[in-house]
Every structure is written in C-alpha cells, then in structure tokens.
Amino acid sequence: MSDITIRELVKQYPNGVRGVDGVDVDVADGEFFALLGPSGCGKTTLLRSIAGLESVTEGALHIGVTDMTHVEPGDRGVAMVFQDYALFPHMDVSDNIAYPLRVRKVPKEERRATAARTAEGLSLGGLLDRRPGQLSGGQQQRVALARAIATRPDVLLLDEPLSNLDARLRLEARGFLKQLQRDLGVTTLFVTHDQAEAMALADRIAVMKDGRIQQIGTPREVFHSPRNTFVASFIGSHPMNLLPGRVSGGRVEVLGASLPAPRLTVDVPDGHEVVWGVRPEFISWSGTATPDSVRAEVSIVENLGATALVLAKAGDARLQCVVSEESAPQVGQQVWFACSVEKTLLFDAVTTDRIGGGE
Template sequence: MAGITVEGLSTVYPNGVRAVDALDLEIADGELFALLGPSGCGKTTLLRTIAGLEGATDGAVAIGSRDVTRVQPGERRIAMVFQDYALFPHMTVSENIAYPLRVRGVAKSVQRETAAKTAGGLSLGELLNRRPGQLSGGQQQRAALARAVAASAEVLLLDEPLSNLDARLRLEARTFLKKLQRELALTTVFVTHDQAEALALADRIAVMDAGRIRQLGTPREVFQRPADTFVANFIGSTPMNLVPRGSEIVGVRPEYLSAAPEGLFTGEVSIVENLGVTSLVTLDCGDDQIGYIVPEDEEPAVGTTVTVDAPPTRVLRYDRETGLLVR
C-alpha cells in the first residue's frame, strides 16, 4: 500500500503543448481520488505521467516513499485500466486476468488459480473461457478490473472507467467500483469528465483546467464552496447562478434558492423544465437569467413574478477580476 506524491510536475508534449503545468498533489494511502475536468485539461496526461506512459518534463512523482519519476511503467507497481479496457482480443478472460503473472514468469497452474479466484470475486467465474469479444460492456469492464487486481499493485489507475458503459449500467458499475475499492483499500486514482461521477465516487476531487489544479477538496467542499467561478460552473448538474454585482460576482446554486417574500433576486418566470422529482424554473431578472429548483407540484405559472432567496451561508461572492472566492 502506498500514497502518491506529485511535486512540481510538468509534462510538455513534443508539439509544445504544456498538458500538465508545475503541479503539486498528494494522494493518501487507500484514497479514492478523482481527477476531474473538461477535455483537454490535462487530467489524462497527469494519470499517464503517474503511470510512466508519458515522461515527466520537470518535477517528480513518488509512489510510497519511492521516487519513480525515471522508472519504467512496469517497475512502478501500478495497475491501470484503460478507457477501452485494452483486453487482449486473442486471449481468453482467464489468460487476460493472468497476464500480469505470465509476464513475471509465474507457473501456469498458479496463473490459472489466481485468475479463477480473482474472476470469482468479480462474478466472472462463468466466463473464464470466453474471449473479450463475447462479453458485454459491463463484463469487459469487470474483466479489465480483475486483471488490474490480479497484478497486486500498490496503486490502481483508471482512465474514464465508466464512459464506455450505457447510462443505466454506469450507475451499477459506479456502486460496484466503490465497493471493490473499499474492500481492497487500494490507493485509486481515476480520471473523469463527469462531475456527477466524481462527486459520487471520490473521497477527494482535484478539479483541473489548463494543466493546473483549480480546486482540491472533498466532494462536499467542491460542491458547496467552489474556489472560483470555473469550478462553480463545472460542478453541479444544473449550473450555478453567477450574477455580477458591482466589483463582485454573486454565486448561488439553483438547489439552494427558494421562493420568499423578499430576497436576492426578483423576476418573471420564463421557462419551467421538468427534472422528474423537481423542476428547474428560469427567471428573467433584467439582463440575468436565474435558475432555481422547486419540488414537484409547486411549479409557478409562466409569466408570474417571483422573488427567490437562499440561506446566507449558501450565497458565495467571487472577485469580478480574478474569479476567486472572496467569502
């Protein structure tokens, strides 16, 4: 078991793109850690640099107390699951799972035993002799996880682990992944562009943009107190209301706003969108559009004027120049 320490890490591609930019990060032993950000923010490059698949231009990566910056991927004691799972199509599930052992020259019988045991733990016991092409998406994902587990590594790296599954299966796989990580207590880093996935799975999240970390914190911290307007915009299934007021930008989540006799914003109801249990109401307040969430059956009629307010602790103020959280 081991944590990961990243110090002043930069990864620059040959074409001059600075994908990771002087980044510092500490991931604790046994933590389930998310790298979250829009595409092109450097999150996958950071993961690949930790894995050793990309060379660090500057800075250092350590796993446990061992500096691995110049160590080959195979020597880092890591396991990785790729976005396309990278199961070898010409090998059976059993051979795939046992591959890390085959590389180390472990006896064939031990390979088969380990594969069967690992597969059993991930309910793949029936599928050992199938080829990856004969498995469903969810089964392929579990086979790839089984192979990573069989490697008995110190660190597990997952690149967009859920993005190749359809929406319903994704929820199931998310629960499964979190349970598996808790059982193994393995330091796990996963990359995602889906904020809901990061909030649901991770112990801590690093929100990234342009090769740097914009905010580092627990899902609750990142959701309730985004460090800047970029994070505020990115996190949350409905975007945060960000309204300029003088030298500041007032930020408040639609979920925290409710109708009140007097309050922050007053406007005319322009659109009501049904979200299932709740509805998203959009108010026209002069130049600004304010969204807020109402419970089912409490939707105001379009055209009525409504005033909304939020608890003072849920109203955030950002500096208009820097975009940083003031309080």
C-alpha cells in the first residue's frame, strides 16, 4: 500500500516565509491527485517536500505505514518528473531511462532490457539511441516518464507535467497521462496551475493558496460546491460571477433585483452581507422580462466556437454568461439574465466561506 498521509506539514524558509503552512492531505493508494493553485501558493514546495528535496520544518509525512518525514529522497520509493524533464543531455534515451537502475547497480544487460521494455510501452521504441536534444517536447516528456516509472516507484510525482508542451500536444499528453496512470495504478500527485488540467486528470484536487489547502475534493465537488470564493473563482474555465448582495426574507437582493436564495447551511439574519455566485455556464438570457431575473445591457460578445461568452453590465456590476453561439444576444441589447436556484451559491461576505447552495 502506498497511500500518502501528510499531517500539519510546515515548510518555513530561513527568511520566515512559510511556503507550506500546516497542510493535511490524504492520498489514497493508486489515486491520481492534483495540487492546484496560482503561482507561489506552495504547491510545488509541497510536492518537493514529499519527494524529500525540501526539508520539512514541522509535521509528518507517511507513505504507506513508513514515516518518511526525514528519509533521504533516494530511499522514499518516490519518482518525480520535473517541469523541464531534467533529462541528462549527455546520455541517450536508453541510458537516461536506465540511470536509476545504474545508481542501484543493476547489471548492464538488465538495465538495457528494462529501458527497452519501458520505452516500448511509451512508444519510444525507435528512439533509444537519440540524445534528448534530438527529441520533440512530447517525446522528451515520455522519456522523463519512462525514467520515472522504470524503477516501479510507489509514488509518482509530476511537476507541471504539461506546461512545457504546446497547446495541441497538451491535450494529447493529457489523455496519455491519464491512461498511463490508470494502467500502472501508481499513486500519483501532480502540480498544476491550470484548473482545466486538474479537472481533466485528477481523481481528487487540492486547491491551495498562500501555503494552505483551501479545499480538497473531486473535480465535481470543487466545481459545484466550492468551499469559498477563492475556489469558486479559481475553478472553471470562465471565472464565476461573484457579486455583493444581502439576504432578505429567504431571498437575495443582488444587482437591484430580488432573486431566490439557495438553501442556507448556516442561519444568517436578514440584511446579512453575502456574495452571490453563479457560474457563467448556468446563466440563461431572455429578450423579455421574466420572473427572478436581472436586467442588463450586453457590452461584449466573444465567439468561442460552439459557445459565446456574453459580457453584460447591470448598473455598475458586470455579469458573464456562456450561451450557445447560435442564440447569442446582440451587443447593446437589453437582456434579462436568469439562473436556476440549484446552481446559485452564497458566500459570507466577510469570511468568504460558502454558506448556501452547492451539492
């Protein structure tokens, strides 16, 4: 069993900055787990702490039942693919893949055989004699993956695995990574700043900010039931509409209109300041006034192919919604936006925690 248990992990730098500030994470055996957050949120530091490349200031790290908090990186059974792949430029593909085995003093024939077998599995068969400099970005990544899995690690760590690939290759590599992880069944953690990547690949996502975990959940959970406004705005290809409002008689006053409020999870008095949130994908528009809708004027329509992103102004506030491209409104048109109460979220204006809605 190679599940990962992280308790109260703190990484403090000599200048007093806490890169990781009291993090608890449990990753199940065989799980594909994403660490997601903006740059500087400590996700890479956390990953490097698991690898043993950063010494931990406080807290504990277990892989399986073994306490790995202060174990040397090489003795943790952890393999890592670096963002720049870190392929050794002076070794050919075969030697690169076999390098971990060379460190372990595996005989040369066995090393070559393992390298060839692993390379074959990642469709690198014909490239064994090439140097990293002669490979494309996607091939380099597969070599780095092959080197990481050649030793059959208990845990595989990936640092921004797709960020060095161009856009089209990224989609391809995404599918490939997911398939590979499933086939190997190895506990895998990866770091990304791209929420789409995390949503697409991971079984579960930990959203981080300022060295702290904001929420851990399945892609569905973080998308539909974000724990606070940060997660709400970070997840999703279009940022969630988050507008100030106040609770009044079981409804929410927002944008000068009174909209139905979702089920509240905490009791708040009338007049309580909240943040009303709804994803652009869950807003529909109509050319005529409908009940429980907000009036706005369309200012920009961005064509996204099958869909269109509509930006509208309601008073001083701005609203976004994603609609089918065929039914997009005209710029300058007066429209009424409505959204179903099930998709509406309410957050406390002060603590930013979600207090209503969600699944």
